[in-house]
Amino acid sequence: MQTPIIDVRDLVKRFGPIEAVRGVTFSVAAGEIFGFLGPNGAGKTTTIKVLATLLRPTSGRASLAGYDVVARPGDVRRSMGIVFQDPSLDNRLTAEQNLRFHAMLYGVPSREIEPRVAEVLAMVELSERRRALVATYSGGMKRRLEIARGLLHKPRVLFLDEPTLGLDLQTRNRIWEYVVDLRRREGVTVFMTTHYIEESEHCDRIAIIDGGRIVALDTPDALRRHVGGDVITITSPDPPSLAREIAARFGGVARATDGHVVVELERGTEFVPRVAAAFPQLVTAVAVKQPTLDDVFLKLTGHAIRDESASATDQLRTMARAWGGRR
Amino acid sequence: MLSAGTRPLPPAVPVRWRHEVRAAYAIWLRELIRFVSERARIAGALGQPLIYLAIMGTGFGATFRSAAVPRGFSYLEFMYPGVLGMTVLFTAMFSAISIIWDREFGFLKEILVAPVARGSIVAGKVAGGATVATLQGVMLLILAPFVGVHLGLTQVAGIALIMLLAAASLTSLGLVIASRMQTMEGFQVVMNFLVLPLWLLSGAFFPLRGLPLWMTALTRIDPLTYAVDALRGMVYAGSPLAAALVVHPFRLNVAIILVFLAVTFTAAIVTFRSRED
Numbered sequence: 001m002q003t004p005i006i007d008v009r010d011l012v013k014r015f016g017p018i019e020a021v022r023g024v025t026f027s028v029a030a031g032e033i034f035g036f037l038g039p040n041g042a043g044k045t046t047t048i049k050v051l052a053t054l055l056r057p058t059s060g061r062a063s064l065a066g067y068d069v070v071a072r073p074g075d076v077r078r079s080m081g082i083v084f085q086d087p088s089l090d091n092r093l094t095a096e097q098n099l100r101f102h103a104m105l106y107g108v109p110s111r112e113i114e115p116r117v118a119e120v121l122a123m124v125e126l127s128e129r130r131r132a133l134v135a136t137y138s139g140g141m142k143r144r145l146e147i148a149r150g151l152l153h154k155p156r157v158l159f160l161d162e163p164t165l166g167l168d169l170q171t172r173n174r175i176w177e178y179v180v181d182l183r184r185r186e187g188v189t190v191f192m193t194t195h196y197i198e199e200s201e202h203c204d205r206i207a208i209i210d211g212g213r214i215v216a217l218d219t220p221d222a223l224r225r226h227v228g229g230d231v232i233t234i235t236s237p238d239p240p241s242l243a244r245e246i247a248a249r250f251g252g253v254a255r256a257t258d259g260h261v262v263v264e265l266e267r268g269t270e271f272v273p274r275v276a277a278a279f280p281q282l283v284t285a286v287a288v289k290q291p292t293l294d295d296v297f298l299k300l301t302g303h304a305i306r307d308e309s310a311s312a313t314d315q316l317r318t319m320a321r322a323w324g325g326r327r
Numbered sequence: 328m329l330s331a332g333t334r335p336l337p338p339a340v341p342v343r344w345r346h347e348v349r350a351a352y353a354i355w356l357r358e359l360i361r362f363v364s365e366r367a368r369i370a371g372a373l374g375q376p377l378i379y380l381a382i383m384g385t386g387f388g389a390t391f392r393s394a395a396v397p398r399g400f401s402y403l404e405f406m407y408p409g410v411l412g413m414t415v416l417f418t419a420m421f422s423a424i425s426i427i428w429d430r431e432f433g434f435l436k437e438i439l440v441a442p443v444a445r446g447s448i449v450a451g452k453v454a455g456g457a458t459v460a461t462l463q464g465v466m467l468l469i470l471a472p473f474v475g476v477h478l479g480l481t482q483v484a485g486i487a488l489i490m491l492l493a494a495a496s497l498t499s500l501g502l503v504i505a506s507r508m509q510t511m512e513g514f515q516v517v518m519n520f521l522v523l524p525l526w527l528l529s530g531a532f533f534p535l536r537g538l539p540l541w542m543t544a545l546t547r548i549d550p551l552t553y554a555v556d557a558l559r560g561m562v563y564a565g566s567p568l569a570a571a572l573v574v575h576p577f578r579l580n581v582a583i584i585l586v587f588l589a590v591t592f593t594a595a596i597v598t599f600r601s602r603e604d
Contacts, residue, residue, distance in 0.1 A: 052440060074343075077442035088433035092361055104353035105441035107346045149437075 003066065005030040005157055005189045006051065010060035013046050020046040022212035023060065028191060028205075030156070033183055035203035036193040037293070043212040044193035045085065048159050051191075052082050065156050078106065081150030081188075082159040087142050091135040095126055095145050098134060099152055106153035120148035123185075124178060140171035147178060151186060158182075160192040164199060176202050197293045206293075210301045223296045230268025234261045234275065235285040242282040249278060350443040354451025355458065358422065362459045372418060372463045376410045380474065383532070397567050403474045404568065408558040409531025411464050411486070412493070416529075416551055418463045419494040420522055422456030423501025424514055431511070445600045449502060453592060456498030457491050464490040476562055485561040492584045493554035499591035506598045529555045535574055550587040553580040 004027035013021040021043040028034040036044040049055040051062055053073035062069045065079035089098050096117060103113045121127045124144035134142065143163065150158050160179070164172040180202060183190055192203070200206045200220065207217040216223060236242045239256035246254040246263060250271070254263045265271060268288040276283050362368065380403065388402035429435040438448055465487055471478050478486070504517055528542075529551035538546070546552050556573060557580035563569035575583075 054440060074442050077440065082440055084433065084436055086433050088435075088437040090357070090361075090429075090434045090437075091432065092364065093357065097357075097360060101353050101357055102437070102441075105350050105438070105443055107343075107349070107442070 004028055005032075006034075006062075006064050006191065008047070008051070008060070008062045011047065011050060011057055011062055012059045013043075013050055013055060014058040020212055021050070024207075024209070024212075024214050026207055026214060026217055028157075028189060030189055031183065031187055032205065033179070033190045033192070033203045035200045035206045036191075036209050037195065037197070037200045037206050037297070038193075038209035039195055042209045044209055045161055047209075048082075048161055048191070048193060051076075052080060052159060053077055078153070079155060080157045080159060081153065081155035083143075083146045083150045083161065083163055085161045085165060087146065089134045089142055089146060089149075092133060094131050094133055095121065095137075096130045098145065099149055102149050102152050108153050116152055120152050123151075123182065124148045140167050140174070143167060143171070143175060144178065147175070147182075151182060151188065154186070155188060157189045157191055160190060162193055162195070164194070164196065172196075172199070197297065200293055208297060208300055210297075215300045216296070220293060223293060224291045225266065226296060226299075229265045230291070231289045232263045232265070232268045232271060232275075233287045233289070234263070234283055235259060236261055236282050237284065238282055242279060245279055245282065246275065250275070346442075347444055347447040350441070351447040351451035351454065354438070354448060355455045358452070358455025358459055362462070369463070369466075372414065373466060375417075376414050376467055377470070379410055379413070380406065380470070384474070387532075397571050400568055401475060404476060405534070405572070406532060407471070407474045407476055408562045409529070409555055411467055411490070411558050411562075412529055412531050412551060412555040413526055414467055415460045415464045415490050415494045415554070416497055416522065416526055418460035419456050419497035420501045420517075422459055423452070423498045424505050424517075426452065426502065426505050427508055427511055427514065430509075446596050449499075449592070449595045449599050452502060453495050453498045453595065456501070457495035460494035460498070461487055461490045464494075471562075478562070479564075482561050482564050485564075486558060489554060489557045489561065489581070489584070492581070492588060493551070496550065496584060496588035496591045499588065499595040502595040503591065503598050506595070525549055525551050528552065530574075531555050534572060550584065553583045553587075556580050557584070 006026075006028040008027065009025050011021055011024050012019065024043070024047060036047065038044055046055065050057050051064055051069060053069050053076050056070060064076045067075040067079065069076050090101070093101070099117045099120065100113060103116065108116060117130075118127070121130050124147060126141060126145055126148065129137070129141070134145065137145065147158075147160070147163070150160075163179070164175050167175070176199070179190055179192075182188060194200055203220065205217065205219055206223060207214045208223070209215070216226070218226070234242065236259070239259060239261050243254040243256040243261045246261065254261055263271070263275075268290070272286050272288060276286060384401075384403040384406050387406075391402040391405075426435060429438070465483075468478060468483060468486065504521070508514070508517075524545075528546045528549040530546060531551075535543070535546050535552070553575065556575050557577055560569060560573045560577045560580070563572065
């Protein structure tokens with residue numbers, strides 16, 4: 001692997017007596033989509049703020065694009081873009097004006113500003129609304145505009161702090177399409193935080209963070225394997241014989257139920273074609289269910305990711321956002 | 328393979344003053360764009376002084392007799408430079424206070440995370456507030472003939488210069504306060520205990536002569552006093568009112584405003600830097 005674009009060693013951040021980040025170590029490769037998954041208050045945003053030079057680490061060190069976040073904050077800031085958890089647009093300016101302002105703050109050369117503004121607006125499909133005041137935008141449009149803005153100065157790393165919080169499912173999916181697409185087109189490294197389990201599936205690797213510590217770090221698939229096997233449900237005209245045949249041929253446990261055979265094993269997707277080829281007469285349909293990252297989180301931390309307090313904070317934030325949008 | 332690994336690193340330039348100037352310019356430009364696009368704000372800022380001139384000018388004008396004001400001159404003429412000072416004070420303060428809104432609505436984060444020195448942010452903000460306040464003040468000069476004041480080009484230029492310096496220092500003062508305030512509730516407190524005394528003690532509405540000693544002392548430490556005095560000097564240039572009403576020499580007034588500007592601007596940078604996020 002080449003030099004990591006983000007490198008964090010033994011990072012600690014304390015706020016008075018509270019230790020928000022308790023010694024985390026990880027690195028992110030260039031071009032990766034890397035996710036921080038954890039409940040509210042786990043230390044995700046604090047870690048991002050240290051990486052973005054908005055907070056000074058209590059101890060440990062962190063670097064971005066080869067620059068130390070304490071020694072070279074200016075270089076770090078020029079190398080990154082960030083989309084905050086809460087909106088940070090000027091509602092009384094147009095989309096274009098917001099973007100031009102950003103370009104000047106980030107030192108984009110004058111002659112490159114207009115083409116670049118047009119490019120990122122086209123990417124998030126807001127070209128037609130570029131002269132409209134941001135105050136007239138919907139929540140999803142604002143979020144897309146913020147992502148466009150984060151990319152305007154061609155950062156090497158884009159931070160997305162809860163990028164889809166408070167958005168409806170369709171908009172969330174759309175935003176993920178942009179993120180995956182822009183990684184492909186711009187080659188940017190994406191570092192995101194979320195407490196939506198299903199969203200972390202889009203990441204190449206996920207760090208599960210809880211109580212200021214990383215409890216696991218791997219690909220979503222590997223994390224799921226960590227929990228146990230897949231559950232394969234086979235519809236069969238003769239479940240008892242199929243169960244016997246599978247046990248004899250592949251080993252493992254196969255249970256015959258009413259019309260189905262249920263098999264639990266490590267790599268379900270590899271098993272499916274083999275069982276279908278081996279017993280074509282006995283297999284009508286096959287379904288594979290993988291363990292979810294919910295199961296992973298529960299197993300690793302001993303509690304579910306979304307508890308009551310988290311959803312209450314969520315509601316407040318959504319309300320705050322709705323209120324802010326009416327400005 | 329992705330192109331991220333092959334993209335050259337952004338250049339690390341040790342002295343980036345050109346970038347800093349451009350960033351400050353962007354912040355200034357934003358203030359101006361917002362000012363121009365908010366017609367209601369312009370109308371309000373013109374309407375308020377008009378109301379003061381019309382009501383207070385007429386009301387007090389009927390009974391106002393001061394030994395300081397020579398016969399044959401109206402209270403309206405006396406009050407006019409004070410209203411100019413008032414407009415600059417309120418507009419500059421309002422402009423500085425807008426960073427509380429920026430914080431509340433998140434936009435301040437966008438500015439604070441940018442690769443821009445805090446000093447440049449303050450400079451841009453102060454320049455923006457000063458420009459907007461001066462524009463508001465200059466717009467009021469249209470009213471001069473209606474209150475019986477006739478201004479030449481030199482006077483207009485001098486008035487604009489004083490407004491610009493006074494507005495810059497008042498915006499800086501406003502920034503020092505606003506960067507420590509979290510909510511708009513605190514704004515009322517500032518209005519009542521800072522802006523109103525600054526305004527009322529500046530001599531905008533009554534001559535600063537023959538006052539009790541304690542009040543004279545207070546008017547002397549009010550920086551706006553010197554701005555209003557300097558404005559009087561410019562507005563009444565060539566009229567007997569100047570000799571009767573202007574307290575300090577023009578140069579002294581400008582020097583004091585400049586010292587006030589240096590102090591408040593430095594304080595604004597220091598307070599802005601001391602905030603971690």
